Amino acid sequence: MRVHQCLLAPFVVSALLFLAACASAPSSFPDLPEGDWRARSQSQQANGVEVAAAVPSAKESKELFGMALYKKGIQPVWLKITNNRSSSVTFLPVGLDPQYFSPLEVANTNLKEKDANDPTKVVDEFFLQQGIGALALEAGETRSGFIFSKLDEGTKAFNVDIIGVAGDDGIREFDTFTFFIPVPGLNIDHYSVNWRGLYSDDEWVDLEADQLIEIIEKMTCCVTDKKGKGSGDPLNLVVIGFPTDIYTAFIRAGWDETETVTRTSSLKTIASFMSGGEYRYSPVSGLYVFDRPQDVAFQKARENIHERNHLRLWMSRATFEGVPVFMGQISRDIGVRFTSKTITTHKIDPDVDETREYLLENLVYSQALEKFAYVGGVGEVSYDNPSGNLTGDPWFSDGYRIVLWVTSEPVAVDDVTFVDWRRPY
Amino acid sequence: MLNRSWIKLVSTSLILILLAACSTAPYRYEPLENYGIKQRAVTKQQGLIQVRASVPNKEEAEEILGFPIYQRGIQPVWLEITNNSPKRARFVHVSVDREYFSPLEVAYMHKKHFSKQGWMDMEKHLMDTAIPRQIAAGETESGFIYTHASDGTKSFNVDVFYSGSGDATYEEFTFFIAVPGFVPDHATVDWNSLYEKDSVRDLSNDELRDEMLKLPCCTTNREGTGQGQPVNIVLVADGLEVLQTLLRSGWSETTYEKDDNYLNSVNYLFERPPDAVFRKSRGKTTYTTERNELSLWLAPFRNDGVGVWIAQIKHAIGQRYKINEIFFGSAQDPDVDDGRNFLLQNLWYSQTLTAVAYSRSGVKVPMEKPMLDFNDNAFFTDGGRIVLWLSGEPVALQAVRNLWWDMPERVEMVTQ
Numbered sequence: 061m062r063v064h065q066c067l068l069a070p071f072v073v074s075a076l077l078f079l080a081a082c083a084s085a086p087s088s089f090p091d092l093p094e095g096d097w098r099a100r101s102q103s104q105q106a107n108g109v110e111v112a113a114a115v116p117s118a119k120e121s122k123e124l125f126g127m128a129l130y131k132k133g134i135q136p137v138w139l140k141i142t143n144n145r146s147s148s149v150t151f152l153p154v155g156l157d158p159q160y161f162s163p164l165e166v167a168n169t170n171l172k173e174k175d176a177n178d179p180t181k182v183v184d185e186f187f188l189q190q191g192i193g194a195l196a197l198e199a200g201e202t203r204s205g206f207i208f209s210k211l212d213e214g215t216k217a218f219n220v221d222i223i224g225v226a227g228d229d230g231i232r233e234f235d236t237f238t239f240f241i242p243v244p245g246l247n248i249d250h251y252s253v254n255w256r257g258l259y260s261d262d263e264w265v266d267l268e269a270d271q272l273i274e275i276i277e278k279m280t281c282c283v284t285d286k287k288g289k290g291s292g293d294p295l296n297l298v299v300i301g302f303p304t305d306i307y308t309a310f311i312r313a314g315w316d317e318t319e320t321v322t323r324t325s326s327l328k329t330i331a332s333f334m335s336g337g338e339y340r341y342s343p344v345s346g347l348y349v350f351d352r353p354q355d356v357a358f359q360k361a362r363e364n365i366h367e368r369n370h371l372r373l374w375m376s377r378a379t380f381e382g383v384p385v386f387m388g389q390i391s392r393d394i395g396v397r398f399t400s401k402t403i404t405t406h407k408i409d410p411d412v413d414e415t416r417e418y419l420l421e422n423l424v425y426s427q428a429l430e431k432f433a434y435v436g437g438v439g440e441v442s443y444d445n446p447s448g449n450l451t452g453d454p455w456f457s458d459g460y461r462i463v464l465w466v467t468s469e470p471v472a473v474d475d476v477t478f479v480d481w482r483r484p485y
Numbered sequence: 486m487l488n489r490s491w492i493k494l495v496s497t498s499l500i501l502i503l504l505a506a507c508s509t510a511p512y513r514y515e516p517l518e519n520y521g522i523k524q525r526a527v528t529k530q531q532g533l534i535q536v537r538a539s540v541p542n543k544e545e546a547e548e549i550l551g552f553p554i555y556q557r558g559i560q561p562v563w564l565e566i567t568n569n570s571p572k573r574a575r576f577v578h579v580s581v582d583r584e585y586f587s588p589l590e591v592a593y594m595h596k597k598h599f600s601k602q603g604w605m606d607m608e609k610h611l612m613d614t615a616i617p618r619q620i621a622a623g624e625t626e627s628g629f630i631y632t633h634a635s636d637g638t639k640s641f642n643v644d645v646f647y648s649g650s651g652d653a654t655y656e657e658f659t660f661f662i663a664v665p666g667f668v669p670d671h672a673t674v675d676w677n678s679l680y681e682k683d684s685v686r687d688l689s690n691d692e693l694r695d696e697m698l699k700l701p702c703c704t705t706n707r708e709g710t711g712q713g714q715p716v717n718i719v720l721v722a723d724g725l726e727v728l729q730t731l732l733r734s735g736w737s738e739t740t741y742e743k744d745d746n747y748l749n750s751v752n753y754l755f756e757r758p759p760d761a762v763f764r765k766s767r768g769k770t771t772y773t774t775e776r777n778e779l780s781l782w783l784a785p786f787r788n789d790g791v792g793v794w795i796a797q798i799k800h801a802i803g804q805r806y807k808i809n810e811i812f813f814g815s816a817q818d819p820d821v822d823d824g825r826n827f828l829l830q831n832l833w834y835s836q837t838l839t840a841v842a843y844s845r846s847g848v849k850v851p852m853e854k855p856m857l858d859f860n861d862n863a864f865f866t867d868g869g870r871i872v873l874w875l876s877g878e879p880v881a882l883q884a885v886r887n888l889w890w891d892m893p894e895r896v897e898m899v900t901q
Contacts, residue, residue: 154830158735159776162823164802171803171816180855180863182802183819188852195826196893223883234883394590409589417618418587421579443612474646474655485573485619 096120101138104237107226108145111237112204114138115216117244125166125190130245132169134161135211136190139220140204143197147225150196155221155236157209163191166208213341214248214317215307216241240308246341248317250356255303258355259377266379273481275378276387276461277437283347283372283389285450292347292450293408294438294457296416297388299373300380301466306356306373308468313426315358315371316340347450349374349387368393369415383465390415410446410455413484416462427470433463433479460484512599512606514551517614522549522563525665531656533570534645537627538658539563542666551607552595559586559594560634564643565627568620572648576618580644580657582632588615591631620645637669637738638662638728661729669738671728671761679760679783686786690842693721693788694890697846697870703858704752704797711859713752714817715847715866717825718796720781721788722875727781730875734835736763736779750860754782754795765831776800777824798824817862819855822869829871836879842872842888869893 101114115137118130129136137156143149153160167184192205209218220237227233242248267275276298283292299306311317319341340361346353354372361368370393373386392409409415423429438459441447446454460482517523526539540562543555554561562581568574578585586594588611596604616628632641643658688696697719704713720727728738739762741747751758759780766776777800784793800818818824832838849868850856857863869891 152830152833154827154834158831158834162800162802162818162820162827164818164820164823165800168802168816179816179857179861180819182816182863183852183855183865185852188820194893232883392587392590394587394593407593409587409593411587411589411612414587414589418578421577422583425577425579425583474653 097138100241102239102241104239106235106237107233108143109149109222109224109235110142110144111220111222112140113218113220113237113239113241115241115243118213119245125187127166127169129166129169129208130211130213132166133211134166134169135209135216136206137209137216137218138204138206139192140202141192141197141220141222142202143199143224145224145226146199148196148198149222149224151192151203152195152221152223153192153207156207156218159210161208161210163187163206163208212316213243213246215311216243217308217311240311246317246319248319248341250303250307250317253355255355255375258375263377264379265377266382267385269380269481272378272380272385273435276435276463279387279437280349281438282447283349283450286346286348286353288348288351290450291447293389293391294412294441294447294455295349295387295389296412296438296457296461297371297373297386297390297419298435298461298463299386299388299466300383300463301386302384303356303375305468306386306466309423309426309428309466310358310371312428312468312470313422315360315369318344318357318359344370344372347372347389350376355386369418371419390419392418408449408453408455410443410453412455412457413460416460420462420464423464423466424473424476427472428466428468429464429476430467430471431465431477431479433481434460434484435463435482437461458484508598508603509600510598510603512551512603512610514607514610515548517549517563520545520549523565526563526565527660527662529658529660531658532647532654533568534574534647534656534658535567535569536643536645536658536660537565538641538643538660538662540639540662540664542664544666550611552598554591554595554631555634557594558634559591560632560639561629562632562639562641563627563629564616565625566616566620566643566645567625568622568645568647570647571622573622574620574645574647576616576620576626577644577646578618578630580642581630582641584633586631588612588629588631635737636740637664637667638732639664640729640732659733661732667738668740669761670741670743670759671724671738674760676724676760676783680785684785687790688786688788688793690788690888693719693786693793693872694842694844696786697844697872700795700846700870701754702848704754706859707748707751707753707758709753709756712856713754714797714799714858714862714864715821715850715868716754716795716797717821717847717866717870718798718828719784719870719872720794720796720875721791721872722794722877723792724783726875726877727792727794729877730832730835730837731763731779733837734765734831736765739764752780752797752858754797755785757782759797777827779828796828798828800824800827817860817864819863819865820852821864821866825869825871829873832873832875833882833885836881837875837877838873838885839876839880840874840886840888842890843893844870844872845891846870867893 097114097116097120101112103110103112116124121129121136141151164182164184164187167187168182190206192203192207197203217240222235223232225232282294284290344357355375356373358371359368371390373388376385376387378385392415394409395407420432436459438457438461440459441456443456446456448454522539522541526537528537541549546555546561547553566576589608592608592611599607614628616630617626620626639662641660644655646655700716703715705711741762748758760783761781763779777798780797781794784795787793802818803816845868847868847870850865852865855863855865
């Protein structure tokens with residue numbers, strides 16, 4: 061749900077009042093998920109096909125299947141597909157997860173405990189019954205059941221792909237239903253942000269392009285510590301979008317949400333740190349802009365906790381064409397090292413522009429970007445004379461910030477527009 | 486909570502381990518020109534862009550870079566891009582590998598091999614020899630991009646955006662590059678000796694449909710005395726096309742040594758072990774198993790002049806009984822139809838499929854009374870087989886044709 065944009069603005073009164081009225085507090089992120097998993101189901105309809113989807117939490121999955129599936133990295137997704145067309149359609153589970161688990165694979169995750177003398181014990185009727193079964197749905201048929209997918213805690217994002225003849229022309233079409241389903245179990249940081257309360261109504265300001273460029277280029281180069289001191293990682297991102305679009309775009313591009321720091325989450329982080337294993341929702345330390353820590357953090361785990369990308373966003377009080385402007389910072393963790401302050405910290409790739417360009421490509425190839433531009437503001441820092449972040453890691457840069465207009469509607473790779481504000485190359 | 490002294494103990498011992506691992510060696514590397522990397526590069530030209538690509542093998546990479554990069558699961562790919570357009574072009578790193586490694590990341594991962602100065606020298610060298618993103622009008626740029634290592638032939642895309650005569654456009658290049666030193670199993674097969682030249686029949690689609698009924702139900706063991714798994718997949722494409730479509734769909738080549746241990750546990754068809762075996766593993770999860778293994782046998786018949794392959798897919802669901810054997814000691818998913826349907830979708834989504842037909846010509850084994858193969862793997866099946874016509878050129882998802890030979894068996898509806 062988006063808050064009204066410029067449409068309601070009065071035509072008269074002073075310019076300042078106009079600006080104040082034009083911009084308004086952005087909508088909040090979706091509400092905290094709660095209740096029974098079935099009650100959290102979402103449904104969508106297109107071209108005579110209806111798809112309902114729900115995702116049981118870790119606890120609910122354990123109750124349903126009698127096994128702690130989340131601990132095995134498996135997440136059941138419940139689907140109910142109704143074909144109201146006059147011809148058959150086919151559902152393709154690899155669209156939901158290219159490496160989905162088969163029901164009997166899930167049933168046999170405790171294989172070692174099974175009776176080794178009877179190989180037929182691996183056939184488990186209960187799990188087979190829970191699967192969605194055949195992929196084809198006849199005209200008028202409804203089919204429901206589970207697909208077992210790779211675990212994504214926080215918000216589960218997936219596609220349900222249906223292929224079949226939709227119209228009278230006999231031409232087969234592909235319908236993709238995209239779901240974003242919040243799953244309880246993690247304390248995701250953006251649920252606790254009171255977006256509306258970040259700024260008072262008279263603080264919002266909507267800017268023209270040249271005003272925005274000027275303000276961004278005058279913005280502080282870098283993040284600070286809690287006391288507003290020090291000069292840390294460069295603020296090399298500007299993200300333009302409503303919170304919901306940002307969240308959808310980054311999840312679509314494979315980024316994970318982040319847990320707020322709680323006792324459980326720090327224990328989870330320590331365990332994964334020691335083992336080098338994967339804890340994809342690990343809380344990130346607070347870096348400060350606008351006198352507060354980041355409003356939202358996303359991360360992208362690669363092989364292990366030591367190799368991941370971190371991204372932090374702070375909502376500014378500026379809007380551009382009625383859409384909120386966020387300042388941001390991205391870094392690529394390339395390893396771990398010891399520091400005097402925090403015992404260990406993540407070493408970042410000093411080539412922060414490389415990481416910035418990676419993000420651009422990542423969003424474009426996930427069809428999550430509408431437009432992009434460059435502005436200055438970081439200040440050029442050379443490889444031979446690097447700056448240091450708050451934990452003493454060196455970095456260098458061409459001095460440019462990338463401006464990213466993110467979108468929740470998919471945009472084709474060759475439809476992304478370059479807005480010619482500044483040119484780093 | 487963890488107490489402080491424990492943390493101190495762990496961190497101190499970690500520091501000691503790291504100190505012990507510190508090296509005083511300077512950074513040394515061999516020039517690229519000393520190897521045949523550029524000479525053996527594959528060249529492709531599309532629109533106003535030319536791309537040359539080459540992949541050094543493990544030994545070459547270690548000498549050219551000065552450290553054993555393959556050991557960390559990283560494979561350098563050498564590219565040379567020429568931009569013949571009147572404007573700047575941009576090469577997209579993520580088109581080669583969605584999660585490529587940055588040069589300074591690779592440097593950091595290997596710093597323990599060198600002294601502080603050695604590490605700095607290496608960092609500089611890796612930056613200088615990395616392929617840049619921007620290619621000026623009329624210029625040529627070359628260098629390495631660091632990707633996740635894969636076994637055998639390396640398949641990847643190279644996307645380049647540029648402005649041609651008017652609007653911005655992009656070219657998508659697809660490469661399949663043999664890496665010297667890796668001899669995949671299919672390269673050791675003497676294809677000409679498999680069948681007498683005159684004995685290979687050429688079948689129309691209708692004849693192929695009838696031929697399905699004559700195919701053996703299942704594979705056997707080496708001696709031909711034991712029950713194997715159902716034969717439920719047929720691929721129609723010539724050898725190179727099969728190889729390229731499988732690589733594009735995320736499968737890797739294998740190099741099984743054909744010793745007695747292997748031959749005694751492998752499935753036989755046409756009285757021989759598979760002509761080629763491909764493997765597809767699942768990415769890292771908390772619960773990891775090798776996802777699938779696909780065995781192929783060249784059939785003694787063709788379809789409208791194109792090669793036909795009989796295939797069998799095995800989906801491992803866990804380790805079982807035997808120790809020291811990675812794949813053959815694992816339990817197979819008894820639902821062999823699920824593996825069959827997975828391959829259909831996998832090839833479909835990789836845009837390598839032009840047509841599909843379903844044939845109810847196999848043996849039906851009900852779930853309630855599963856059979857056992859000679860390796861003691863249980864299986865059940867609806868008896869359906871799929872025939873998949875493959876294409877080297879990308880095929881749109883909705884353009885795949887169904888020939889409607891038979892209707893698939895209906896599975897009882899599950900209500901929730």
